[in-house]
Amino acid sequence: MYQYTDFDRRFVHARAAQYRDQLERHLAGTLGTDEFRALRLQNGWYIQRHAPMLRVAVPYGELSSRQLRQLARIAREYDRQPDGPFAGQGGYGHFTTRQNLQYNWIPLVDSATVMDLLAEVDMHGIQTSGNCIRNITSDAFVGIAPDEIVDARPYAEVLRQWSTLHPEFAHLPRKFKIAISGAKEDRAAIGWHDIGLQLKKNAAGEVGFQVFVGGGMGRTPIPGVEINAFVPWHHILVYIEAIVRCYNLAGRRDNLYKARIKILVKAEGQKFFDAVNEEYQRILAGDPAGHEQIIPQAELDRVAACFVDPVGVKAAAAVQLDTSDPAFARWLQRNVHGHRLSGYRAVTLSLKRIGIAPGDTSADVMDTAAALADQFSHGELRVTHRQNLVLPWVREADLPALFQAARAAGFATPNAGLLTDQIACPGGDFCALANARSLPLAAEIAERYQDLDELEDLGEIDLHISGCINSCGHHHSGHIGVLGVDKDGTEWYQLTLGGGDGTKLAGGTVAGKVIGPSFAADEIADAIDAVIETYTRERLAGEHFIDAVKRLGLDPFKTAANAVRVSTAKA
Amino acid sequence: MKFINATTCPWKHAIGEDGPKPDPDPAPNRLLSLEQWHAVRAHWPQDVPAAIEFPNDADINQLAPDLPRIALVVLDFPKWTDGRAYSQAHLLRIRHQFKGAIRARGEVLVDMMQLLARTGFDEVVMRGDQSQAAAQKALDLFAPVGFYQGDVDETRPWFLRRSAA
Numbered sequence: 001m002y003q004y005t006d007f008d009r010r011f012v013h014a015r016a017a018q019y020r021d022q023l024e025r026h027l028a029g030t031l032g033t034d035e036f037r038a039l040r041l042q043n044g045w046y047i048q049r050h051a052p053m054l055r056v057a058v059p060y061g062e063l064s065s066r067q068l069r070q071l072a073r074i075a076r077e078y079d080r081q082p083d084g085p086f087a088g089q090g091g092y093g094h095f096t097t098r099q100n101l102q103y104n105w106i107p108l109v110d111s112a113t114v115m116d117l118l119a120e121v122d123m124h125g126i127q128t129s130g131n132c133i134r135n136i137t138s139d140a141f142v143g144i145a146p147d148e149i150v151d152a153r154p155y156a157e158v159l160r161q162w163s164t165l166h167p168e169f170a171h172l173p174r175k176f177k178i179a180i181s182g183a184k185e186d187r188a189a190i191g192w193h194d195i196g197l198q199l200k201k202n203a204a205g206e207v208g209f210q211v212f213v214g215g216g217m218g219r220t221p222i223p224g225v226e227i228n229a230f231v232p233w234h235h236i237l238v239y240i241e242a243i244v245r246c247y248n249l250a251g252r253r254d255n256l257y258k259a260r261i262k263i264l265v266k267a268e269g270q271k272f273f274d275a276v277n278e279e280y281q282r283i284l285a286g287d288p289a290g291h292e293q294i295i296p297q298a299e300l301d302r303v304a305a306c307f308v309d310p311v312g313v314k315a316a317a318a319v320q321l322d323t324s325d326p327a328f329a330r331w332l333q334r335n336v337h338g339h340r341l342s343g344y345r346a347v348t349l350s351l352k353r354i355g356i357a358p359g360d361t362s363a364d365v366m367d368t369a370a371a372l373a374d375q376f377s378h379g380e381l382r383v384t385h386r387q388n389l390v391l392p393w394v395r396e397a398d399l400p401a402l403f404q405a406a407r408a409a410g411f412a413t414p415n416a417g418l419l420t421d422q423i424a425c426p427g428g429d430f431c432a433l434a435n436a437r438s439l440p441l442a443a444e445i446a447e448r449y450q451d452l453d454e455l456e457d458l459g460e461i462d463l464h465i466s467g468c469i470n471s472c473g474h475h476h477s478g479h480i481g482v483l484g485v486d487k488d489g490t491e492w493y494q495l496t497l498g499g500g501d502g503t504k505l506a507g508g509t510v511a512g513k514v515i516g517p518s519f520a521a522d523e524i525a526d527a528i529d530a531v532i533e534t535y536t537r538e539r540l541a542g543e544h545f546i547d548a549v550k551r552l553g554l555d556p557f558k559t560a561a562n563a564v565r566v567s568t569a570k571a
Numbered sequence: 572m573k574f575i576n577a578t579t580c581p582w583k584h585a586i587g588e589d590g591p592k593p594d595p596d597p598a599p600n601r602l603l604s605l606e607q608w609h610a611v612r613a614h615w616p617q618d619v620p621a622a623i624e625f626p627n628d629a630d631i632n633q634l635a636p637d638l639p640r641i642a643l644v645v646l647d648f649p650k651w652t653d654g655r656a657y658s659q660a661h662l663l664r665i666r667h668q669f670k671g672a673i674r675a676r677g678e679v680l681v682d683m684m685q686l687l688a689r690t691g692f693d694e695v696v697m698r699g700d701q702s703q704a705a706a707q708k709a710l711d712l713f714a715p716v717g718f719y720q721g722d723v724d725e726t727r728p729w730f731l732r733r734s735a736a
Contacts, residue, residue, distance in 0.1 A: 007716070007729060014716045021712070022682065025705065031682075038652050039682055131652065161719040162728070167689035168661050171654030248658045287665050289726035299730040 001062050001380060002157045002306045004122040012119040015126060015165070019043050020112035027109070042132055042170070044125025045111055047432065051081060052111065054103045055128040056118060058383050060138035060156040060180070061099035065370035065379040070121040071101060072366035078110050078117075079103045079363075093366065095351060095359040097423055097474055098177070099137050099383040100128055104430050126164055131172045133163040133244070137179045139187040140384035143307060144346055144392045146338045150199040150207050152182035154304040155233065158295055162237050169244050173251035174259035176244065177216075186502035189385060191215045191223045191509025192477060194261045195243060200230060207233045213243060213276075214265030217471035221511035222262045227273050234295045235284070241293065242279035246272065309341070310378035310393055316343030319396035327414075328403050330452060334414035336399065343396050347376075349389040349411035350421070354446050357439045358424045359387035368409045376402045386423055388416065419461045419532070420449050423474055427467030427484060428491070434467035436484025436491035436521070441465055444525040458532060460505060461545045477501040479546045480528060481512045492518035495527055497557055498549045506546055515558040520567045530560040572684060572710060573694040574703050575674060580696075582622045582643060602645070605629065612637060620671075627655040635667050644669070646692070648677035657690040664691035664723040684709045689722035 004012075022039050025031035031039075037047075044055040056071065071093060079090040090105030106114055118124055128135050136156050143151045159178065163169070169176075181188040182199035190196030196212035208230040215224025231239045243261075250272075252258045265272055283290040323329040335348040349369055351359050361369070369389055373381045376398050377391035384390055389411075394402055406412040415421045422445060425431065427438030442465055449455055464478030468485075475481035481496035496514050500506025519527050532545075534557050539548045549557065562569075582602040585595035594610045595601060602622045603611070615621070622643035625631065634641070644663060646656035656675065663669040674694035675687050684706050687695060697706065721728045727735070 007733070010716045011713075011719075014713050018709075018712045021708070030702065030705070035651070035680060035682070158730075161730075164719050166720050167686040167718075167722055168657045169654070170686050171652045171657070245658050245661075249655055253653055253655075282666070288668070289665055289721060292721055292727050292731055296730065296734070298734060302730075 001064055002059070002153070002303065008161075009119075009122065011164075012122065012124045012126075013116075015043070015124060016112070016115040016119045019115050023108075023112045038130060038171075040111070041130035042127055043115065044128040045108070046129050051086070051105050052108045053430070054106055054111065054114065054125060055096070056093075056101045056103075056123060056125050057128050057135040058099050058101060058123075059160050060136060060142060060153060061140050061383040061385075062153070063381045063383060064121075065373040065381065067121045067123055068366050068370040068373070068381060070117060070123070072363040072370070074106075074114055074117055075103065075366065076363035078107075078114050079105045080107075081105050082107070092360055092362040094357070094426060095361060095383050095387045095389070097385050097387060097425075097472065098135065099140070099385060100135060101383070102426070104426070129175075131174050131176075132170050133166065133172075133176045133178065136160050136163070137177070137188055137193075137385065139181050139183055140382045140386075140390050141187060141337065141346055141392070142182060142382075144339050144341075144344075145183045145185075145187075146340050147184040148182055148340060149184060149201060150182040151304075151307060152180040152197075152199055153307045154300055155182075155197075155199065155209075155236065156180050157303050157306070158300065159236070159240070162240075169248060172244070172248055173253045174256070174261075176247070176261065178240070185504060187385070189474075189477060189501040189509070191502045192217060192474070193224060195240060196224045197236070199233075202230060209233065209236055209239075211239065211243075214262040215509065216260050216262040217474065217476045218260065219257050219469050220262065221471075221476040222266060223509035223511070224262075225265065227276060233300070234297070235280075237295060238283050238290065238293045239276075239280050242276050242283060246275050246279055250275075310380065313341065313344070313378065313393055315341045316395070318342055319399075321396065321399060327407075328400065330456070331403055331407075331412055331414040332399065334418070334456075335412065335416045336394075337390075337416075345394050345396055345399065346382075347391045347394045347399075347402060347406070348384070348416040349381075349391065349406060350413040350415060351388050351411075352413060352415060352421050352446065353410055354450065355443065357426070358422055358442055365409070369411070372402065372405055372409070372411070375405070386416075386421060388421070414452060415455060417460045418455045419458055419463055420446050420455060422446075422463040422465060423478070424465040425467050425472035427465075427473075431467060431472075433470055434484060435469075435486035436467050436493065438465040438467040438473055438482075438484060440521075441482060441493070441524055445528065448525065448529065458536070459544055461532075462499075462501065462506070463528075464499070474501065475499070476511045477506075477509070478512060479506065479549070480531060482524060482528075485518055487518070491521045493521065493524040494518045495524070495531070495561060497531065497554060498546065500546070505544060507550070513554055515554050515561060517568065519561075519565065523565055523568060526564040527561040530564050531557045534560040572688055572692070572706070573672075574706070575694050575696045577676075577696050602643075608637070612640075615640075624676075625659065627653065627659065631659040631662050632666075634663075638663075638667055638669050638671070641669075641671055643672040643674060643694075645674045645676055648675060648679055648683075651678040651680050651683060654686075657686055660687075660691040661723065665726070681706045681709050685713065689718070689724070691723040 026036040179193040198210040212224035382390040424442040428434035466473030466475040496512030499512030500510035620642035
């Protein structure tokens with residue numbers, strides 16, 4: 001993991017002190033509500049339906065057990081409603097699709113203290129919200145995946161530092177998200193980001209970035225397009241500076257829904273690309289300080305030295321495991337993943353459990369996960385974009401013991417990648433933006449699909465649920481996507497099929513297609529059932545759900561889903 | 572950072588009886604709109620420095636040939652969360668090496684001070700209700716620590732400063 005230097009540490013403490021000053025001015029009445037809003041947003045504080053929400057940055061998803069214990073402490077001691085209609089609520093965090101952690105119940109008066117507690121463990125909420133460059137995300141298996149071309153972590157960290165409190169880019173037209181993948185398989189959904197970075201090696205073996213720009217979900221889902229096939233790695237800060245500057249100056253500010261870079265890219269196309277590439281050349285060739293933005297090899301080496309394998313980890317002989325216990329065998333098949341080092345595996349700790357919202361994790365469960373990380377994974381964890389945790393450094397020989405411990409702690413549901421490993425935003429239960437609740441539907445699906453044999457038989461299906469068009473639940477990229485909409489104060493649900501998050505299975509970055517008018521709240525789970533039944537009836541041997549959708553088209557699924565309509569059935 | 576009081580500031584708009592003069596005569600301390608500047612730039616003497624109010628949706632690079640004649644560029648924040656002028660100021664200082672003053676006007680608030688200073692502003696006209704003491708405090712907050720990226724005063728990012736130290 002990245003090791004904070006004295007400078008990094010003083011920096012996050014200074015940021016916490018700055019926030020405390022702003023909070024105090026706000027509470028004293030000299031900093032107005034609207035003005036405080038844009039400031040607290042850039043520290044991760046967002047006012048929700050019932051209480052403020054705090055989004056804590058987990059840079060590119062890497063987390064230590066020490067940090068997780070502090071997050072548990074914050075959940076236990078501060079994520080509490082002391083009184084009012086929601087007295088007693090809280091005590092947990094919610095892992096998000098962008099590898100961050102959100103709290104829902106921390107009173108605003110405690111917010112500065114929580115920032116200090118985060119700074120104690122080298123954490124913060126800097127730029128996790130607001131119209132700025134957000135926390136940078138990556139593949140949850142970065143640095144350990146067998147299909148890795150280049151370890152993205154050192155680059156992600158250099159980018160994190162560059163983007164942190166960048167003075168020119170603090171008030172962009174809209175939020176700005178960057179994702180990096182260094183593997184052959186895109187597990188970071190880079191095509192769905194404002195900037196997607198794919199690490200590559202050219203014929204000479206030199207490292208560079210294939211750069212995509214203008215991807216995004218929301219109201220207008222658009223996959224990112226390649227703006228440059230190969231930017232040398234040491235120029236990447238300059239190249240991104242060029243993109244963000246062109247966007248800052250030319251992006252629309254007259255309409256919130258047309259302010260993302262994807263709209264600019266779509267409107268201007270090649271003209272925007274030319275402007276960016278010209279700006280890139282002007283910084284390098286013309287700006288007196290341009291060459292200072294080139295990353296020196298020594299700096300990359302310094303940061304990369306933080307990402308060496310933990311002490312004692314080295315390739316070992318593969319272990320023959322006793323798989324006579326079917327439950328262990330199933331877990332092994334589903335939740336245990338390949339590793340670039342022989343003798344090691346990565347293990348998903350599932351946060352998808354009956355009765356608990358996807359990604360929700362209580363203080364005690366965080367502590368348990370931290371203990372498992374200490375015992376089995378050199379104290380390191382990853383947050384995945386599917387809202388689970390991963391232990392990255394598990395010895396094969398330890399898998400039976402880890403299985404027992406994970407099962408006892410409720411982390412061993414063997415559903416990674418299956419239907420019930422669903423993604424869901426907090427929805428209308430918490431979020432002030434949401435049009436509909438997402439959690440009751442997620443709960444309903446978890447209830448209906450408990451039979452592990454059936455789940456395994458259905459195979460890999462990405463079910464993504466968003467409570468509104470802001471798409472935090474990534475419904476556009478789900479093989480099955482559900483979008484909550486509001487009509488006349490009632491919750492309705494739009495069903496989409498055939499979306500893809502960028503993986504080979506899904507066929508790349510694809511927005512799903514809507515099948516028919518919205519379903520009523522009491523119809524949507526049945527409609528999903530009908531879609532799945534259609535798949536099991538029509539599929540070819542070994543055919544994945546997403547492939548069946550592509551082969552059959554939407555019609556048979558639409559017909560089946562329409563057949564379950566009750567209140568929305570046409571007279 | 573210089574805190575400017577707009578009413579006592581020596582730079583004055585060229586206003587006639589019917590509003591802004593379309594083609595004002597040369598005079599010291601003229602504060603001109605971009606349209607006025609376009610009207611006078613060809614025939615004004617080279618040695619009468621002017622101040623220009625530059626809108627935040629125009630291309631700042633077009634001022635480059637005129638910069639030796641300009642003593643002050645006033646950049647606009649129609650809303651404080653509209654950050655275009657930060658890029659304009661950065662380009663004036665870094666790309667065009669502008670040595671005159673750059674002033675922020677519009678909805679200019681205490682908590683913008685750091686961003687303004689780091690992108691090259693050296694004068695501000697704050698909104699009336701803002702406290703100069705609070706603004707000074709906001710400027711000083713990170714001074715003992717510094718920042719990751721370079722900025723107009725310290726162009727080297729932290730990774731170059733630390734290896735030089």
